[in-house]
Amino acid sequence: MLERKQLKGRTKVTFVLAENAPAGPVSVVGDFNDWTPGAHTLQPRGDGTRAVTVALAPQSAHSFRYLAAGDYWFDEESADGHDGTNGLLHT
Incomplete structure (x- = not known):
């Protein structure tokens, strides 16, 4: 899940996952x-x-992805889009 907060001159984006998945x-x-x-x-x-x-x-x-232990790459389901390889995020 992505959480966004607009601040003066910046956007804070918080990347959130379940505690043990993976x-x-x-x-x-x-x-x-x-x-x-x-x-x-x-x-x-x-x-x-x-x-x-x-x-x-x-x-x-x-563009972004998650990287877990064991060189396991995975995507954010709630990304703003995907380019075929990476998740896309628009601030």
Whole structure:
């Protein structure tokens, strides 16, 4: 799930997954962090989910995917679209 919050000059996007689906560490990787695994690792929240927030420029478009343990790549079902390989996000 994606949560968005508009701020002055930025859009905060929070990437949210169930706490144990998939098991192990998961990071969101995309063009906003040079596709660097571990740069934005999801952390547990009190509501049984895990999340990470990234501040992005407003009115911009980004490609991203999730990367879990064991080199398991997967997509966000609620992404704004898909380009055949990556999820798309519009701020």
